[in-house]
Amino acid sequence: LSDRLEATFTKLSGQATINEVNIGIAMRDIKRALISADVNYKVVKKFVEEVRAKSLGEGVVKSVSPAQMIVKIVNDELVELMGGEHKPLDLNGSRIPAVVMVAGLQGSGKTTFCAKLARRLKKNGRHPLLVAADVYRPAAVEQLKTLGGQVDVPVYAIDEQDALKVALEGVEEARKTARDVVIVDTAGRLQVDEAMMVEAETLKEKLGPDEILFVVDAMIGQEAVNTAKIFNERLDFDGVVLTKLDGDARGGAALSIKQVVDKPIKFMSVGEKPDDLDLFYPDRMAQRILGMGDIVSFVEKAQETLDLEKTQEMQSRLLKNEFDLNDFYDQLQQLKKMGSIQGLVEMVPGLNKMIPKQDLEGLDFGPIEAIICSMTKDEKHRPEIINGSRRQRIARGSGTSVQDVNMLLKQFKEMKKMMGSVTRMTKSGRKIMPQN
Ligand code: GDP
Ligand code: MG
Structure with a gap:
C-alpha cells in the first residue's frame, strides 16, 4: 500500500492547490491501494468520499505541498475510521472478580492472548486468574497451564466437559483466593459453527462477563470481517483483539472490522x-497502513508553526501599536476559520480577562466585514482620516448606515486604546520582572 500511495503522491507533488482533478486521480489510486490491502469495499468507498470532501475544503498550509496535505488528510481520516482514540479495557464494574471472556476461532490466538493479558494486568497491579474453559482438547488446557507458568499467573483447570461449569467454578476459585480478574479462555472451531456459538452465548448469559473480547487473526484478511460480523451478531462483544500483526498483514482488517461491527479494537x-x-492505537495503525508517519508529523508541525507565526506577528504589531483595520480584518478572517471569537481573544494578551465570554457568542461579523471592505487601503491603515463624507460613502458601499460605520470606528478606537493599555502593562511588567 505504502509504495502505491507514494507513487500517487509523487504524481501530485508540484501542484499548487488541491482541486477536483488532482484529488480525483489521487482518490482512484488510494481506492485501489486500500482494496489491495484487504480493506472492505464498502469501507473504502465511504473512506474515499470523506477524504475527497475534506481535501477539497482544505486550504494548503504554507510550506506544505498539496500532496503532503493529502497524506495528512488521508491519515486523519483513517484514524477517525478506526475509532479515533484508544479505547481501554473496562474492568471497573462493581463486581469482584471482574470477568473477561475471550472468544474467537481456533488458532486465532486466544490462549496466547489470555496469557499476555494476564501478564499485562498483573504488571498493572491486578491479581488475575486464568480459567481453562476450552474443555474439548486436553492440549489446550496444557497450553494455558504452560503459558500461565511463563507469566507467573495461576491457572484454574479441572477435568470437566462442561465449559460453563469450569468458568463458574473458576470465578468461585478467584473469590476464594482473592483474585480480582478472571480471564476465561474458551474453545474455538476452525470455522464458525452452531455448537460453538451456543456455548459462547451460554457463557455470556450465565457468566455475565464485564468484557467479551473477540480475538481475530489479521492474516485472514477479508474473512476476518465476516467472522467478526457473525460473532458480533451472536455475542455483541465489547472489543476486538487483532493478532499476528507481526506478520505481513497490512492492517486493512483493522479498518474494516471497526467499520463493519463498530466495536473498538482494544489490543x-x-x-x-x-x-x-x-x-491498539488508531493513529499508529493508520501510520502503519499508510507508512507515511514522517509526512504526517511534518504537516502537523507546519500547521502549528503557522498558527504560532501569525499570533506572534500580530502580537508584535500590537506591541508596536501598529494594529490597524487591515489587521483587524485579517483577524476576523482567521476567526471565521477557527469558528470562534474566543480564539482571537485568547491570542491577545490580557484581552481574555477583559471581555466576558457571553459577550462573544452569537456575534454577526457580516456588516463589520462589509464596512471594512468598503474602505480604501489608506483608510484601513489610518482610520482617523475617515471624515463625514468618507463615512457616507462607506455606508453606501457596504449597504449599512452611517451610524453603523460610526459605531465600528468608535469600537475599533476603544479596542485599540484597550490593547494599548494591555501593551503598556505588558511592557512595564517586563521591566519589573526581568527575564533571565
Ligand atoms: P487459539 O486456538 O485461539 O487459542 O490460538 P493460540 O493462542 O493457541 O495460537 C495459535 C498459534 O498462533 C500459536 O502457535 C501461537 O503461538 C500463534 N500466535 C498467537 N498470537 C500470535 C501473534 O500475535 N503473532 C504470531 N506470529 N503468532 C501468534
Ligand atoms: Mg486456545
Whole structure:
C-alpha cells in the first residue's frame, strides 16, 4: 500500500492547490491501494468520499505541498475510521472478580492472548486468574497451564466437559483466593459453527462477563470481517483483539472490522511471546497502513508553526501599536476559520480577562466585514482620516448606515486604546520582572 500511495503522491507533488482533478486521480489510486490491502469495499468507498470532501475544503498550509496535505488528510481520516482514540479495557464494574471472556476461532490466538493479558494486568497491579474453559482438547488446557507458568499467573483447570461449569467454578476459585480478574479462555472451531456459538452465548448469559473480547487473526484478511460480523451478531462483544500483526498483514482488517461491527479494537498482538501485546492505537495503525508517519508529523508541525507565526506577528504589531483595520480584518478572517471569537481573544494578551465570554457568542461579523471592505487601503491603515463624507460613502458601499460605520470606528478606537493599555502593562511588567 505504502509504495502505491507514494507513487500517487509523487504524481501530485508540484501542484499548487488541491482541486477536483488532482484529488480525483489521487482518490482512484488510494481506492485501489486500500482494496489491495484487504480493506472492505464498502469501507473504502465511504473512506474515499470523506477524504475527497475534506481535501477539497482544505486550504494548503504554507510550506506544505498539496500532496503532503493529502497524506495528512488521508491519515486523519483513517484514524477517525478506526475509532479515533484508544479505547481501554473496562474492568471497573462493581463486581469482584471482574470477568473477561475471550472468544474467537481456533488458532486465532486466544490462549496466547489470555496469557499476555494476564501478564499485562498483573504488571498493572491486578491479581488475575486464568480459567481453562476450552474443555474439548486436553492440549489446550496444557497450553494455558504452560503459558500461565511463563507469566507467573495461576491457572484454574479441572477435568470437566462442561465449559460453563469450569468458568463458574473458576470465578468461585478467584473469590476464594482473592483474585480480582478472571480471564476465561474458551474453545474455538476452525470455522464458525452452531455448537460453538451456543456455548459462547451460554457463557455470556450465565457468566455475565464485564468484557467479551473477540480475538481475530489479521492474516485472514477479508474473512476476518465476516467472522467478526457473525460473532458480533451472536455475542455483541465489547472489543476486538487483532493478532499476528507481526506478520505481513497490512492492517486493512483493522479498518474494516471497526467499520463493519463498530466495536473498538482494544489490543493488537505482535508475536508469540508474552510481552508481544500492545494496546491498539488508531493513529499508529493508520501510520502503519499508510507508512507515511514522517509526512504526517511534518504537516502537523507546519500547521502549528503557522498558527504560532501569525499570533506572534500580530502580537508584535500590537506591541508596536501598529494594529490597524487591515489587521483587524485579517483577524476576523482567521476567526471565521477557527469558528470562534474566543480564539482571537485568547491570542491577545490580557484581552481574555477583559471581555466576558457571553459577550462573544452569537456575534454577526457580516456588516463589520462589509464596512471594512468598503474602505480604501489608506483608510484601513489610518482610520482617523475617515471624515463625514468618507463615512457616507462607506455606508453606501457596504449597504449599512452611517451610524453603523460610526459605531465600528468608535469600537475599533476603544479596542485599540484597550490593547494599548494591555501593551503598556505588558511592557512595564517586563521591566519589573526581568527575564533571565
Ligand atoms: P487459539 O486456538 O485461539 O487459542 O490460538 P493460540 O493462542 O493457541 O495460537 C495459535 C498459534 O498462533 C500459536 O502457535 C501461537 O503461538 C500463534 N500466535 C498467537 N498470537 C500470535 C501473534 O500475535 N503473532 C504470531 N506470529 N503468532 C501468534
Ligand atoms: Mg486456545
